[in-house]
Amino acid sequence: ERPRVWVSQPLFDDIVARLGEHFEVTATPEVTRHAPAAMAAALAAADGALVTLNDPIGAAEIAAAPRLRAIANVGVGYNNLDLPALSAAGILVTNTPDVLTETTADFGFALMMATARRIGEAERWLREGQWRQWSFDVLLGGDVHGATLGILGMGRIGRAIARRAGGFGMRVLYHNRSRLDPQVEREHAAEYVGFDELLARADHLILVLPYSPQSHRLIDAAALAKLRPHATLTNIARGGIVDEDALCDALEQGRLAGAGLDVFEGEPALNPRLLQQRRVVLTPHVASGSLATRRAMVALAVDNLIAALGRGPNAGRPPSVVKAGIRD
Numbered sequence: 001e002r003p004r005v006w007v008s009q010p011l012f013d014d015i016v017a018r019l020g021e022h023f024e025v026t027a028t029p030e031v032t033r034h035a036p037a038a039m040a041a042a043l044a045a046a047d048g049a050l051v052t053l054n055d056p057i058g059a060a061e062i063a064a065a066p067r068l069r070a071i072a073n074v075g076v077g078y079n080n081l082d083l084p085a086l087s088a089a090g091i092l093v094t095n096t097p098d099v100l101t102e103t104t105a106d107f108g109f110a111l112m113m114a115t116a117r118r119i120g121e122a123e124r125w126l127r128e129g130q131w132r133q134w135s136f137d138v139l140l141g142g143d144v145h146g147a148t149l150g151i152l153g154m155g156r157i158g159r160a161i162a163r164r165a166g167g168f169g170m171r172v173l174y175h176n177r178s179r180l181d182p183q184v185e186r187e188h189a190a191e192y193v194g195f196d197e198l199l200a201r202a203d204h205l206i207l208v209l210p211y212s213p214q215s216h217r218l219i220d221a222a223a224l225a226k227l228r229p230h231a232t233l234t235n236i237a238r239g240g241i242v243d244e245d246a247l248c249d250a251l252e253q254g255r256l257a258g259a260g261l262d263v264f265e266g267e268p269a270l271n272p273r274l275l276q277q278r279r280v281v282l283t284p285h286v287a288s289g290s291l292a293t294r295r296a297m298v299a300l301a302v303d304n305l306i307a308a309l310g311r312g313p314n315a316g317r318p319p320s321v322v323k324a325g326i327r328d
């Protein structure tokens, strides 16, 4: 009997079809927010699952899934998955690093620039019909070139952003749980600083760190108070890293020049205060969303699942396994 695989969301049909060469596949035809009971029922019948960041899987779903051996997450972040519970149950977890690094860095840089130069606000202003006459002092922003970029989280994506910053003549500061090798620091012209110093010195701060209990609301009122009033904050990591109410307070009180947010704590629900802010650029979690990269992510997740369930050319050796307790 062929292993059974559940696909939690519609992805690219032509790529997902490869699963059918090895497995009995149950696909979800429409984008779905699976209720916990429905998720548990789907997983209960599966040997493997292809899931996305829309699909939280915790101890209860795992307890109900005796056959489950592998979960392939489409995405580099995997905070939707209870990793300790999965590893305790012997279930292999894979993600999709590397294929999305450059695309996500492009978007992070674009969002930072859009925030500094107030592009979202300028476009709204024009569409509202407010442009009656060109004037010298309308919508003035901050510079990106020559400014100091603070990168919080210096993984693959953080380093790709640092490389872009070099082309803009920026000074790059970073903070990370562990310091990079001196040679890698030199290659990226990046200077390691403490968390407080990063906040105090950045003209533009960008968040590219994994979401975990340690990073939950790391950017809270106290952290925001350390930023300079002309600074911008860009978040392409996970919404829960920022205290959104504290961010709105800082914006309303002029203690921060602007924010570019691609991720939100309760997404797709939005904190209504954020929608009231003028100096923000808000995007719907699309940083890895070029067509080529989204296809590459699904292809890698499919390869991972085939290999994790012992089939295909990499049988038993999935290309990107997430190790419990280890993030790189």
Ligand code: GLV
Residues within 6 Å of the ligand: 053, 074, 075, 076, 077, 078, 100, 288
């Ligand atoms: C998207 O947010 C991802 O983690 O890939």
Ligand code: GLV
Residues within 6 Å of the ligand: 076, 097, 098, 101, 154, 155, 156, 157, 158, 208, 210, 328
């Ligand atoms: C995230 O883990 C990254 O690739 O930077």
